[in-house]
Amino acid sequence: MTDSEVDYRAVFKALAAPLLVLTPDFTMVAANDSYLKVTKRSPADLYGRCFFTVFPPNPNAPNDPGEEGPEGLRASLERVLATGQRETMALQRYDIEVSGRPGVFEERYWSTINTPVLGPDGEVQLIVHRTEEVTGFLLQLRRFGERGVSGRRAELEAMRTDVYVRARELQDLNERLTRADREQRQTTSALQEVIERQRRFVFDASHDLRNPITGLLTELEVAISEPDVGLHQILRKLLLDAVRLNDIVADLLELARLDTATPTEPVDLADLVLDELERRPLTTTVLVRLDQQVVVRASRIRLVRLLNNLLANAERHTRTAIDIIVTADPPDAVLEVIDDGPGIRPADRERVFERLCRLDDAYLLDPGGSGLGLPIARDIAHGYGGDLYAADNTTGARFVLRLPLAA
The missing domain is CATH 3.30.450.20 (PAS domain)
Structure with missing residues (x-):
């Protein structure tokens, strides 16, 4: 058969x-x-x-x-x-x-x-x-004891109870082992994911560092081999590569610091924006609408980092101007950075916050970028109980930061 x-x-x-x-x-x-x-x-x-x-x-x-x-x-x-x-x-x-x-x-x-x-x-x-x-087995033990066998009733009842209790203990042990096995598999999977992310991060960060280093080496070789080349032009290119290296290293250092606590203080978002616009050389027009007394509790240094990352992103993509808006929307303080560039497709609005993720237009506009600016900015926001996200906008990209208002 x-x-x-x-x-x-x-x-x-x-x-x-x-x-x-x-x-x-x-x-x-x-x-x-x-x-x-x-x-x-x-x-x-x-x-x-x-x-x-x-x-x-x-x-x-x-x-x-x-x-x-x-x-x-x-x-x-x-x-x-x-x-x-x-x-x-x-x-x-x-x-x-x-x-x-x-x-x-x-x-x-x-x-x-x-x-x-x-x-x-x-x-x-x-x-x-x-x-x-197994009812018959347990009830037989009970009946055997109830028939009055001299000196055995209590012993048989204890045996019946012990069989039942031991079974319950085995069930409890089985459940604990099942939970422990499930937790161990989840932990192992999480560790493997972390290791893989770390491996990808080191690879991509190393690749990003090589670009400006290669540029520096090339310009130095040209300066040595061709002494007639204009020194000012070479120095300018060297400076740009050095700035890019500094930005990448700063991003890496900020990633290392994100897991460490820093002292907080009251920070007025309008004052923060004005101070940074005065200090930072910008290549495009910036329009501001800032409400006063919109105060949060955070590290001023980290909020400066967050704002600069948003401004750098907006400068790369905008066509004519950047808008910065600070308002209070209790219980949140809200800071918006808006550009009038090509914008971000809805499907990519979460992807841009993935570490080392760079969309195609970002590569075209800035091939040497690290892909860490927006992820770092969001991590800073989360660290102070807030959020940073890409919102709907008719033209260009609109990034919205929400932080709890200071009491």
């Missing part, structure tokens, strides 16, 4: 172990003869119905929430759905309502294994609920 000729339905039906098949919403769709016999139910009683409707909790059972009866079984089934892994339950008390006698329950004990059936996409499609009844 070949595999194609095996009647698996007949095999399932004849298996000695009681088996029940459930869908992910715990609807019963199949049961073999052993399961029907041990639960004293017919297929019509089970199929198409929720397990916990057909087998409700016994209101008179000992109160042990979360570990016994329906709650314990439901928790196990939900873990199987969440993990896609088989779970063996310890000894459980789950009383069964007598068929045809609503509200009348029989004391029953079970040893259960719940096994997932996975689909092609890896998702759980069915759960095979295999359960062995």
